Structure formats: C-alpha cells, structure tokens
Amino acid sequence: MSKRYRPLIPFLILTGILIFVAVFAPFLTPYDPYLQDLEGALAAPNSTNLLGTDRYGRDVLSRVIMGSQTTLCASLLLLLTISVFGSLIGAICGYKGGKIDIFLMRMSDIFLAFPQMIFAVAAAGVLGGGLFNAAAALAVIGWPKYARISRGLVLTVRSMPYMDAAKMAGTGSIEMLYRHVLPNIAGPVLVTAALDIGTIIMELAGLSFLGLGAMPPTAEWGAMMNNGRSMIQTAPWVILSPGAAIFITVAVFNLLGDKIRDVMDPKNQRREVF
Amino acid sequence: MEVLKVEHLSKKFGSKPVLNDLNFSLNAGECLGIVGRSGCGKSTTVKIIARLMPPDEGKIILCGEDITNAEGVKLKDAYKNMQMIFQMPEDSFDPRRTLGQSIGEPLKNFGFDNIGERVKNLLEEVGLPPEFSERYPHEVSGGQCQRAATARAISISPKLLICDEATSALDVTVQSQIVKLIGKLCREKNIACLFITHDLNILPKIADRVAVMHEGKFAEEGLTDEVIKNAKSEYTRELLAADFFKMK
Ligand SMILES: Nc1ncnc2c1ncn2[C@@H]1O[C@H](COP(=O)(O)OP(=O)(O)OP(=O)(O)O)[C@@H](O)[C@H]1O
Ligand SMILES: [Mg+2]
Numbered sequence: 001m002s003k004r005y006r007p008l009i010p011f012l013i014l015t016g017i018l019i020f021v022a023v024f025a026p027f028l029t030p031y032d033p034y035l036q037d038l039e040g041a042l043a044a045p046n047s048t049n050l051l052g053t054d055r056y057g058r059d060v061l062s063r064v065i066m067g068s069q070t071t072l073c074a075s076l077l078l079l080l081t082i083s084v085f086g087s088l089i090g091a092i093c094g095y096k097g098g099k100i101d102i103f104l105m106r107m108s109d110i111f112l113a114f115p116q117m118i119f120a121v122a123a124a125g126v127l128g129g130g131l132f133n134a135a136a137a138l139a140v141i142g143w144p145k146y147a148r149i150s151r152g153l154v155l156t157v158r159s160m161p162y163m164d165a166a167k168m169a170g171t172g173s174i175e176m177l178y179r180h181v182l183p184n185i186a187g188p189v190l191v192t193a194a195l196d197i198g199t200i201i202m203e204l205a206g207l208s209f210l211g212l213g214a215m216p217p218t219a220e221w222g223a224m225m226n227n228g229r230s231m232i233q234t235a236p237w238v239i240l241s242p243g244a245a246i247f248i249t250v251a252v253f254n255l256l257g258d259k260i261r262d263v264m265d266p267k268n269q270r271r272e273v274f
Numbered sequence: 275m276e277v278l279k280v281e282h283l284s285k286k287f288g289s290k291p292v293l294n295d296l297n298f299s300l301n302a303g304e305c306l307g308i309v310g311r312s313g314c315g316k317s318t319t320v321k322i323i324a325r326l327m328p329p330d331e332g333k334i335i336l337c338g339e340d341i342t343n344a345e346g347v348k349l350k351d352a353y354k355n356m357q358m359i360f361q362m363p364e365d366s367f368d369p370r371r372t373l374g375q376s377i378g379e380p381l382k383n384f385g386f387d388n389i390g391e392r393v394k395n396l397l398e399e400v401g402l403p404p405e406f407s408e409r410y411p412h413e414v415s416g417g418q419c420q421r422a423a424t425a426r427a428i429s430i431s432p433k434l435l436i437c438d439e440a441t442s443a444l445d446v447t448v449q450s451q452i453v454k455l456i457g458k459l460c461r462e463k464n465i466a467c468l469f470i471t472h473d474l475n476i477l478p479k480i481a482d483r484v485a486v487m488h489e490g491k492f493a494e495e496g497l498t499d500e501v502i503k504n505a506k507s508e509y510t511r512e513l514l515a516a517d518f519f520k521m522k
Contacts, residue, residue, distance in 0.1 A: 161366040164326050165376075168358055169426070170350045170383035183370045 008263055011256040018249055021065060022072040029062035033219045042235045052237040054227060060241045066219035067242060070131070072249070075201045078135045078142070083193040086146025091185070093147065094154025105151070108144030116141050120203065124212040131204075131220065134213035138203055149192055153185035187264035194257030198250035205246055221246050275302045276338075277355075277433045277466040278323070283332035284490075285318055292318050294490035296332070302433065305460060305467040307481030307498065309474050309513065314487045316470045317361075320438045323468070324358055325349060337433055354384055357427035359456070361439040363419035367411035373419075374407025377426045384430050396425040400455060417448035421455065428459055435460060436468045441476065453479050474502065474514060486510045 021028060030050075037057030045052040051060040089108075093101040111119075123137035157163065157180070166180050207213035208222030216223060221242040228238030276299050283296040292315040300306050310316055321327040323334055325341060334342050341352040357380070360366035367376050377396055378389045386392060394404045400421040411419055420440060427435055437456060441449040457480040460467045469480055477484055478498055485495040486509065494507040505511045 161360045161362060162368045162376075164324070165358070165360065165366045165423075165426070166368065166379065167326070168324060168353045168356070169380035170353050171379065172350075180368050184368070 005263055008256075008259050011252070011259050014252045015256050018068065018252060019072065022068040025066050025069040029059075029065045031059040031062045033058060033062040033066040034217055035059075042231070042238070044235070045237055051241045052235070054224075054238045055231065055235075060224075060237060063219040063224060064221070064241050064245050067221045067224060068245065068249070070214060070218060070220040071201060071205060071222075071246075074131055074135055075197060075204055078139055078204070079193055079197055079200050082139050082142040083146050083189060083196075086143035087150035087185075087189050089143070090147035090150030090152075091154050094151040094158065101151075104147065108147045111141055111144045112148070114141060117203065117206070120207060121210065121212060124207055129212045129215065131208070131214045131218070134204060134207040137207075138200065142200075146189065146192065150185055150189055153188055154181065157181050157184045191257065191261040191264055194260045195254065197253040197257065201246065201250055201253070276300070277302050277304075277336070278468070279333075279335040280319075280323065281333040281335070283319070283322060283334075284330050285315075285322060285327075286330055292490055293322070293329070293332075296491050298485060298492065298495070300434070300466050300468060302466055303461070303464040304483070305457070305469055305481045307469045307471065307477040307484045308487055309471055309477065309484060310487030311513070312472060315490050316472075316487055317438055319487075320358070320436050320468065320470055324356065324436060325352065350383075353380075354430060355433045356436065357430070357432040357434075358436040358438065359420065359423050359427050359440040362443055363416050363423055364411045366423055367419065369411055371410075372407060373409050373411065373414070373422045376411075377407070377422060377429060380426060380430045386430070392429065393425075396429050397422070399428075399459070400425045415448075416444050417452060420444060420448075420452050424452070424456060424459065428463065428465065431463060432465060434466045434468065436470070438470045439472070440469075442471070442473070449476065450479065456480065478502065486513065 035058060037053070039057065040049075040053055041055050041057040043049055043053045043057075049059050049061065051064065054060055054063070089104055093104050119141050120134070120137040123140065124134045127133035127137065163176070163180060166176055171179065204213055205220070205222030205225070208220050209226045211226060214220030214223045216227070224242040225239050225246075228235065228242075232239050279299040281297055283293050284291070285293040296319065298306070308316055308319070318327065322329045322332075325334075325344065329342070332342070333340055336352055337355050339348075339352065341349070344352050367373065374390075374393050377393050381389045381392055390407075393407050397404055397406055402418060402421050402425070406414065406418070406422065414422070423440075435456070440456065441452050444452060453476050456467065456469075459465070467480070469477070471477065481498045483496065484498045484501045485492045486501065486507065487493065488507075488509045493509045494501060494505065501510065502514065505514055
C-alpha cells in the first residue's frame with residue numbers, strides 16, 4: 001500500500017473488525033441469540049450475560065452481535081445497489097445527453113423532491129414492512145443522489161483539456177473510459193458512498209425501530225431498540241446496547257468516509273490531518 | 275513541403291459566425307504565429323484543426339491527407355503527426371496519473387518501446403529532472419507542468435505542434451523560457467509550429483510568420499518583423515498600439 005493510503009489504515013482496521021464480527025456473528029455469540037429463558041428475563045449486565053438479558057431472557061450481547069450481521073449486510077447491500085445503479089444512470093446521462101438525459105434527470109428530480117424518510121416510511125408502510133421492503137423503499141429514494149453526482153462528474157471530466165490531450169495521445173474511447181473517466185469520477189462517488197453508510201444504517205435501523213423494517217424475533221439493532229423502548233427506565237441496557245452498537249458503527253463508518261475523502265482528493269495527498 | 279493546409283474553414287455558433295472562410299498553410303519546420311483579440315476565434319481554429327470540434331465547412335489537410343472527416347484509426351494516424359500544448363498546463367494532465375504516465379501515454383499508444391527510458395530522456399530535453407516522472411500535475415509549478423506538456427507533445431516526433439496560448443497562464447519570465455524551449459525544440463526536430471497567442475510581444479522570439487486574426491479570418495499575414503514594423507491593416511495597428519500601451 002502506497003504512502004498515500006496510510007492514514008486510512010486505522011479506520012480500515014476498525015471497519016474490518018465490524019465486518020468480521022458481522023460475517024462471523026453466528027460463531028461469535030456466547031449464547032443462542034434467539035433462545036428464550038423467561039426466568040432469567042431482564043437480568044442486569046452480569047458475569048454470565050455481559051450486557052444483560054431482554055424481556056424474553058435472550059442474551060443482549062448475543063443479539064447485538066447477531067444484529068450486526070442483519071444491519072451491516074442489509075445496509076451495505078443497499079448501498080452497493082443504489083450507488084452502482086445510480087452512478088451508472090448518471091454516467092449514461094452525462095455521456096449520452098439528449099432525451100434520455102432529460103427523462104432520467106426529471107425522474108430523479110421527482111424522487112429528490114420527496115422528504116427522504118417520510119417517503120421511506122410511507123412506502124415501507126404500503127409494502128407492509130419487512131427488512132427487504134424497508135431497504136427497497138430506501139433504494140427507490142436513494143439512487144437519484146448518485147445519478148446526479150456521477151452525471152455532473154462525467155460532464156466535468158468530459159470537458160477537461162486532459163481528455164482532449166488523451167484523445168490526441170491516441171487513446172481509444174474504451175481506454176479513455178477506464179483510464180481517465182472512471183478513475184476521475186470513482187473517488188467522489190466512493191466518498192459519497194462511504195459517507196452514506198452511516199446514514200443508511202441509521203435509516204434502516206430507524207425504519208425497524210418504527211416497526212417497518214426487520215420483524216421480530218430477528219435480531220436487528222433498530223428493532224431491538226424498539227423492543228426495549230418501554231423499559232428505558234427499568235432495564236436501560238436493553239435499549240442502550242443496540243443504541244451504542246449503532247452509534248459506534250455509524251461513527252466508525254463516518255470516520256472512514258471522511259478519511260477516504262481526504263485520501264481520494266488528489267490535491268490533499270500530502271496533507272496529514274491527524 | 276506543406277505540413278498543414280486549411281481551406282475555406284467556416285464555423286458558426288448558433289447564428290454567430292466565428293470563422294469565416296479561413297485559408298492558410300504551413301510548411302515543414304516553419305512557425306506561424308496567430309494573434310488576435312480575445313474571442314476572435316483562435317481557439318476555435320485550433321480545435322477544428324486538431325479535430326476536437328467539427329467545422330461547418332472547409333477542409334483540413336495534414337501531411338497531404340484530408341483529415342476533415344477522419345475517424346478511428348485514420349484519426350489516430352493524424353495525431354501521430356499532430357500534437358498540441360494546451361493553455362492550462364495543470365488541466366491538460368489527468369490529475370490521477372503521474373507526469374511520467376501522461377508523457378508515456380502517446381508513446382505507449384503509438385507502439386514505442388522502452389517507454390520509461392524515453393520519458394526520462396524527454397524530461398531531460400525539456401529541462402526537468404528525471405524524478406519528475408513520479409510527480410503528479412498539482413505537485414509541480416505551472417511552468418514545469420508546461421515543460422512536461424511540451425515533452426508529451428514532442429514525444430512521438432510529430433510534424434506539427436499546435437500551441438494554443440501555451441504561455442498565457444504563466445508569468446512573464448517563465449513565459450519567455452517556455453517560448454524559447456518550444457522554439458528550440460521545433461527547430462531542432464524540424465517540427466512545424468502553430469503558435470496561438472494574444473500577446474504580440476512574444477512572437478518575434480518564435481514565429482517566422484505572423485497572421486493577425488480578425489472577425490474569423492486573417493486580416494493580415496506576413497513575415498513577423500514586417501507585420502510588427504509596418505502593419506498594413508488598421509486592425510493590426512490597433513492591436514500593436516494596445517500592446518504598446520500595455521507594456522508601458
Ligand atoms: N462551444 C461554444 N459555444 C458557443 N460559442 C462559443 C463556443 N466556443 C467559443 N465560442 C465563441 O466563439 C468565439 C471565439 O472563441 P474562441 O475560443 O475561439 O476565441 P479565442 O480567440 O481563442 O479567444 P481567447 O483569446 O480568449 O482564448 C467567442 O466569441 C466565443 O464566445
Ligand atoms: Mg482561446
């Protein structure tokens with residue numbers, strides 16, 4: 001890894017840990033996250049149940065670990081879908097122009113005009129809840145942002161003198177695309193995506209919290225918080241544990257996003273922030 | 275031998291005529307300076323010649339080939355004979371690639387071997403240390419970047435070098451260094467040069483002939499000294515007078 005990417009390492013390690021936990025969640029949970037034990041319900045954190053138990057006596061730590069899989073997988077898949085699909089649409093608009101451009105951009109305007117969360121709540125409600133439907137609702141509202149960004153980037157890159165220079169250097173149009181256009185738009189798209197992970201995790205968890213996402217008994221952070229809502233005073237660990245998990249995950253991904261932005265900007269290469 | 279011949283070139287943007295039946299030619303190893311006020315159509319002319327913009331009418335003949343409608347392989351062949359140095363040095367390099375990679379790009383595309391070695395030699399020729407091949411465009415000064423652009427343009431030994439305001443973005447002392455460098459390299463390698471500028475003062479340093487552009491055609495054309503010393507057209511005299519006052 002070149003010197004340029006070095007500031008990313010600590011954040012990559014942190015996100016790596018999160019992803020490791022998510023992927024290997026079933027092997028990392030101390031107890032079965034779905035095993036009910038009504039006699040041991042609502043136990044405060046102790047040496048056997050490090051984060052206590054919920055109202056069905058399920059081990060909160062195990063459920064938080066298991067929840068990372070649900071939350072991260074769903075969020076990352078959703079993000080991958082909307083960023084790839086959205087950027088592709090935007091790139092096509094930027095390249096082709098004309099009627100396709102006008103049509104697709106008006107479409108994206110329509111979606112951008114909706115308040116994001118309200119649309120997602122309404123759509124998830126109409127679709128009838130469930131994690132997949134919640135993600136679908138967020139996807140419908142999420143792609144136009146990427147389409148706008150990549151369209152603008154393609155238009156800018158296309159008009160840069162270095163594109164003319166590359167053409168005169170005998171570079172063919174396909175090489176032009178992968179040698180000059182994609183690398184120059186990938187950075188900002190990637191940065192947007194990285195900065196978006198946190199938001200998407202929150203939105204998905206938010207929909208689950210409202211009862212429009214993951215359904216019980218699925219271990220999902222938002223749903224777990226919803227579950228512990230009524231006991232915030234008597235058994236705060238039930239709501240605080242998944243809350244802290246969301247907080248830490250969002251913070252880590254946001255920091256990673258910030259760092260990626262710094263590293264990706266070619267003009268920032270030599271700037272060390274901390 | 276004629277390297278470039280431009281016949282009856284016309285171009286309109288909307289209803290606004292920018293080029294109006296422009297004709298000229300350029301011999302091997304010769305340098306033609308084109309001057310004119312901002313907006314008179316100089317960049318449009320070179321963009322059309324470099325096939326970066328289509329003309330409405332007219333023909334571009336490069337080394338005996340009509341390249342007006344060349345596409346694909348034929349266009350690539352045309353670029354083998356014609357290279358350009360752009361106005362904004364930094365913008366003419368892909369910010370994600372090192373100067374070495376960019377200078378090597380034409381070499382690679384036109385099938386040269388030993389690219390690393392050639393890039394080092396080219397850098398030396400334009401007065402840059404070999405380490406500069408690892409630098410990114412934003413890590414060098416404007417003048418250094420324009421030197422690198424010169425290296426890229428001469429790398430495949432074209433017959434024609436187009437410089438569109440290649441020195442306008444640089445400060446005066448650097449300007450004259452770059453003009454000298456381009457002039458020297460063109461003479462050494464017998465490259466014809468089309469040198470576009472709005473600054474008459476630098477033309478005596480490089481141009482054999484000068485054409486004064488006005489309203490989409492040449493108002494006057496002749497040997498550099500003659501045009502500057504006894505301008506025939508009213509417009510040229512105005513341009514000279516404006517420059518005269520600017521210098522004071
Ligand atoms: N893509 C375009 N669309 C519409 N008008 C254009 C376009 N490009 C140039 N023009 C117009 O054509 C005229 C000539 O422009 P051009 O860039 O050739 O001028 P120039 O002589 O190079 O000027 P400068 O010295 O400022 O570079 C200008 O009036 C400009 O506004
Ligand atoms: Mg110009």
